[in-house]
Amino acid sequence: MIAMPHTAVNPDLLLNPYWAEITKIKTEADGTGTLWLRFEDADVRENYRFAPGQFNMLYLPGYGEAAISISTDPADSNGLVGHTIRFVGNVTKAISHLKVGDMIGLRGPFGTAWPMEEIEGRDVIIASGGIGLAPLRPAIYHIIHNREKYGKVLLIYGARTPKDLLYPNEYEAWRAAGIDVQITVDRADETWDGQVGVVPMLFYRFRINAQKSAVLTCGPEIMIRFVIYEGLARRIPAERIYVSLERNMKCGQGSCGHCQVGPYFICKDGPVFRFDALEKYFNVEEY
């Protein structure tokens, strides 16, 4: 198969995947795990590149494809691409039964990336909830590798319960790298002595320099909505609020039509959008 440079997308064979082997599986939380994949084809393995925020279509024969964000470090891939998956849908539940050594089909990467260069020099507020931290983790790694290029960096992350928090073992390393990591849960249990409450609520606790700040947000749509309200209320302009959206996707190439929101195909014009481009459609119910 002929690959486009840096991608695992065959322009001549619609939806034909590239095979990859599962080299490692890590349980992250209840019903959520990370799969590291290694392309079978050496050329693709060598050349495949992605940017923080992009996603792949993972294919399991007999079940179909699912759009999954890449959650590992773009600068330190070792020929492996990691995906953190919530095993909740048809395809992802079937993926949860796979073992190390099993094969999975992959096409990608697709979509727009977090604006890592545009926001250099700014304070960065990363607000995410639940599985929404997965597509932001490559951005966090990028910031850590280039820490001097960014101002204050604040990560606000929330999950339903302490058991649902992703990557808990990494928070200390992120703090050590100069990121203010604030974790909250909706419902505490007996192990939890941290903050309780929803993600947007944590905005009140920080002095935010609106002129200098950019927001990156991904998570449940209701959380995103309130993160945007909080950002705009603090006079962070819509042009500096970046949102990653989720929609039904079948192709990743702006062709199948499923992911449309107004004039956009989320899979190619997104998933990462500058909020001013979305503003008109974002609050329309069921649009």
Added chain:
Amino acid sequence: MLNKMLNVNSSVTLPKSEFDTLLASLRELGYQTVGPRVRDESIVYAEVEKLDDLPRGYTSEQGPASFRLVSGGHNRYFDAIPGAQSWKQFLFPPHTNLFSAEKIERWTIKSHQETSPRYALIGVRGCELAAIEIQDRAFLRADFRDPVYRARRERLFILAVNCLHPAGTCFCASMETGPKVRGGYDLCVTELDDIFLVEIGSELGRDALSRCQYEPASGFVQSAAEKGLERATGEMGRTLLLDDLPSLLTDNLELEHWDEVAKRCLSCANCTQVCPTCFCWDAVDHTDLLARNTRRERIWDSCFNPQYSYVFGGTTRPNIKSRYRQWLTHKLGAWKEQFDTYGCTGCGRCITWCPAGIDLTEEIVSLREEPQV
């Protein structure tokens, strides 16, 4: 030979009996000739080998949720405005095998690479040719060229037909796609009572004509065709005012009228299946019981299907209101921003084949009448 004198863009007259020679030439050139045929009291697009396969003497009477084929009163072949099918099925087939996967120890894939059929489309109306050009923009983008569509499109021969007797649901004049065909064809026919006036649109078209007995087109014939087209423009069953589109739609996503349409719409998806420009698709796997062999297929989909917008946790558009709104605001709204054209050609199929008789031209009028926010 006379054909040496023919130029692209010139016109000739062809006796009707010579049309069989033209079809035979196309078949000898390797084309599968497909055109309108009468089947099950409607018009379908299927293989045609000779002029008599076409619906001679038929006319179709169309209205909201109504299609009637009537015969008699004339002997023309291209008068019946087509039925539910469009040419879309030949370029963007409703089912396409993409690949098979087999697991022995590991999964291996066998790509399905078809030798694309070479179709000669016989009798493509202005609205229909416009629809093909609209789908070109969706499937042949700079950043994504659909390989299935592309292979079929590149091998296509188009014999267009100027439309002289529009139906009750037609509004191509409003959409500026007809009744006169606006280019993009190999040959274009205007059917008069005794002869065909044929305009040559390409060298391929000229070659296909070369074995036919034709004569230069007289001014009389040409003006008869022009008059017919003028009359047809005046006979459009419907009109659609484009003035305030697409903003009428894209700026009014929360009008009460969307609720009102939803009371009538059955969300059956007929409108999207008959639409010659709708391009949405899905991919499905067909698997054996041991889950060791699977065949992946691309099929047509519709924004009216509830699962179309499904993501874990629910569907983005659970209500008919939001699905109808998506369809109409895409067709006559967002489409313009995406592809610099409307997603509608005025062919009227969505009106004719809607079981509830919903008429988008009337819905636009109603939306316009509602006080806007």
